Amino acid sequence: MSAGVPLLDLKAQYETIRDDIALAIGRVIESQYFILGPEVEALEQEISAYSKVKHAIGVSSGTDAILLALMALGVGPGDEVITTPHTFIATCSCIARLGARAVFVDIDPTSFNIDASRVEAAIGPKTKAIMPVHLFGQMADVGAIMEIARSRRIPVIEDAAQALGAEHGGVRAGAAGTVGTYSFFPSKNLGCFGDGGMVVTNDDALAKRLRLLRNQGQAPKYFSVEVGGNFRLDALQAAVLRAKLPHLDGWTSARQRNAATYRKLFRASAIRTSDSAILGEACDLALPSELSDRRHVYNQFVIRVRDRDGLRRALGAKGIGTEIYYPQPMHLQECFRGWAGEEPREGQFPETERAAAESVAIPIYPELTEAMQKAVVDAISDFYRG
Secondary structure, X not given: OOOOEOOOXXXXXXXXXXXXXXXXXXXXXXXXXXXXXHHHHHHHHHHHHHHXXXXXXXXXXXXXXXXXXXXXXXXXXXXXXXXXXXXXXXXXXXXXXXXOEEEEOOEOOOOOOEOHHXXXXXXXXXXXXXXXXXXXXXXXXXXXXXXXXXXXXXXXXEEOOOOOOOEEOOEEOOOOOOEEEEEOOOOOOOOOOOOOEEEEEOOHHHHHHHHHXXXXXXXXXXXXXXXXXXXXXXXXXXXXXXXXXXXXXXXXXXXXXXXXXXXXXXXXXXXXXXXXXXXXXXXXXXXXXXXXXXXXXXXXXXXXXXXXXXXXXXXXXXXXXXXXOOOOOHHXXXXXXXXXXXXXXXXXXXXXXXXXXXXXXXXXXXXXXXXXXXXXXXXXXXXXXX
16 A cells, blocks of 8 residues: 655645745845835846846736736737647636637647647637647747747747746747746745746837736826736745745756656556557557657646546545646636637547546656655556556
8 A cells, every 4th residue: 555645745845945935934024025026026037037038027826927918918809819728727718808719729749738830720810919838847839839920920928837947949938939927826846835927028118018017007106007907926925936946946857857767667667658648559658758859847747548537546545646637628618618719519629638538647746756656656557457
């Protein structure tokens, strides 16, 4: 019987940085400066340097980062935004909130990300933006998407909520497009103690507008030149993130080592395994792809499996945590019925629907030991042998 392996253990991370966190929080409490201010400005500079981008604007959540980016680009009623149906709901709810609609493009099954080869065919006269999502810690083919976008003069919003520090061709997530968005939700590779997010861009004029809209469109205080919102980042959250950021590359390296360990353990097991990220006829489990021109930061380690629900029950009985990202594609969500054009139906985006039915995430957090990983792989092996 396994001793259990949680999907994520934030307490284990906290124990390693407890003193740093206490100092950071104490610094803010002593200053009594809780909204925006010097702590947020310092974090913005540090994230800007880390992501190799000119401007970083701290905001209240990853969802608000997407909403603010869309607002700053002027997305509104009747506009269309090209994106993926295999994502968290915030990607699409922000589009809907502005009265625009999503035009979905199916995913590349080897990466779970939007299929760049299908993007150009989805562009129409109402296309206002293209929003790829860098899912699970590996970037979409943003180079190919940017080539299309530049030729058509369409801005690109990178939803990089799960991909801070990921790279494609040496360019960091968020720095390749017109604008990028991050989430600092606690479970992210860099997570705060609540909600928080960031918008990044290399465009000076766009950065100025993002800052304006972030704080009720005010310039100066109490004089609003545009209808903005309250998208401000707390100083306490910024301080926590500043304490964690110096550790991020070390944590990323640990995640990458854990991914390599999983590959070794799965290949040595009795499980019929595929390395292509596609679940073929002759295998029980497909490992995630790690494309050669990308830096994968493994926000999640997502495998494809046969009888996923049965496997999850078996792992749960042994105390092993799993999660499904994401069990229902966006085009089939009840809240979006009839919103993205034609009435939703199964079979519209077959690769997305296949991923939704086959994929499951297993523990990958930095503090995971090899013995814990072996317990996970042994439990999966027991299920398929049984």
